[in-house]
Amino acid sequence: xxxxxxxxxxxxxxxxxxxxxxxxxxxxxxxxxxxxxxxxxxxxxxxxxxxxxxxxxxxxxxxxxxxxxxxxxxxxxxxxxxxxxxxxxxxxxxxxxxxxxxxxxxxxxxxxxxxx
Amino acid sequence: xxxxxxxxxxxxxxxxxxxxxxxxxxxxxxxxxxxxxxxxxxxxxxxxxxxxxxxxxxxxxxxxxxxxxxxxxxxxxxxxxxxxxxxxxxxxxxxxxxxxxxxxxxxxxxxx
Numbered sequence: 001x002x003x004x005x006x007x008x009x010x011x012x013x014x015x016x017x018x019x020x021x022x023x024x025x026x027x028x029x030x031x032x033x034x035x036x037x038x039x040x041x042x043x044x045x046x047x048x049x050x051x052x053x054x055x056x057x058x059x060x061x062x063x064x065x066x067x068x069x070x071x072x073x074x075x076x077x078x079x080x081x082x083x084x085x086x087x088x089x090x091x092x093x094x095x096x097x098x099x100x101x102x103x104x105x106x107x108x109x110x111x112x113x114x115x116x
Numbered sequence: 117x118x119x120x121x122x123x124x125x126x127x128x129x130x131x132x133x134x135x136x137x138x139x140x141x142x143x144x145x146x147x148x149x150x151x152x153x154x155x156x157x158x159x160x161x162x163x164x165x166x167x168x169x170x171x172x173x174x175x176x177x178x179x180x181x182x183x184x185x186x187x188x189x190x191x192x193x194x195x196x197x198x199x200x201x202x203x204x205x206x207x208x209x210x211x212x213x214x215x216x217x218x219x220x221x222x223x224x225x226x227x228x
Contacts, residue, residue: 009156033214035216035217037219043204043221043222044219044221044222045159045206045208045217045219046219047216047217047218050214050215050216052214091158091159093159095213095214101172102164102172102213103161103175104149104161104164104174104217106151106158106159106160107158108156108157108158109158
């Protein structure tokens with residue numbers, strides 16, 4: 001079965017600290033896609049990044065970086081020098097087909113609080 | 117203007133009532149989705165549609181139905197609302213299965 005686990009329910013950091021949000025996934029597919037979304041206090045969901053199962057390159061975008069490791073089925077997200085505006089709930093998601101059925105599975109989210 | 121709009125944004129209804137949530141998108145995407153979000157459970161897929169003639173059940177479709185009126189419109193109905201359908205509902209769209217999804221602002225539904 002497909003599953004996404006975000007074990008960290010809530011994290012609090014002080015501004016300018018680095019923070020890593022963990023995401024562990026399970027799937028038997030060889031082709032799948034991983035995503036991170038941000039949900040700020042205003043409630044909308046904002047796409048951050050997508051990775052396919054064949055692309056294990058890490059990615060850096062400004063203060064954000066992502067580490068995808070198939071060997072450990074993890075797709076972790078690091079924010080460097082956190083800012084108060086980073087406070088949000090972050091969701092990791094997995095998509096793909098299982099036995100002909102499309103699945104889009106979200107983790108339960110990690111609430112990040114960045115304190116000034 | 118927002119790419120994905122949802123109406124209403126907030127709704128309070130009584131048990132047993134029929135209610136429809138509407139979603140429109142201007143991104144020209146074929147694929148549309150309905151999710152519900154509950155505290156501590158993340159988002160769960162209710163229904164998805166890959167084009168106007170293709171509608172599929174998601175993870176938690178019981179108690180819900182959908183209608184894809186056009187490429188740009190995808191409605192979610194609760195035929196007989198019950199209190200445990202109280203949740204935040206999101207509509208989303210994507211240009212391809214492997215692509216990111218674009219979400220509407222959400223509809224907060226309360227069933228009393």
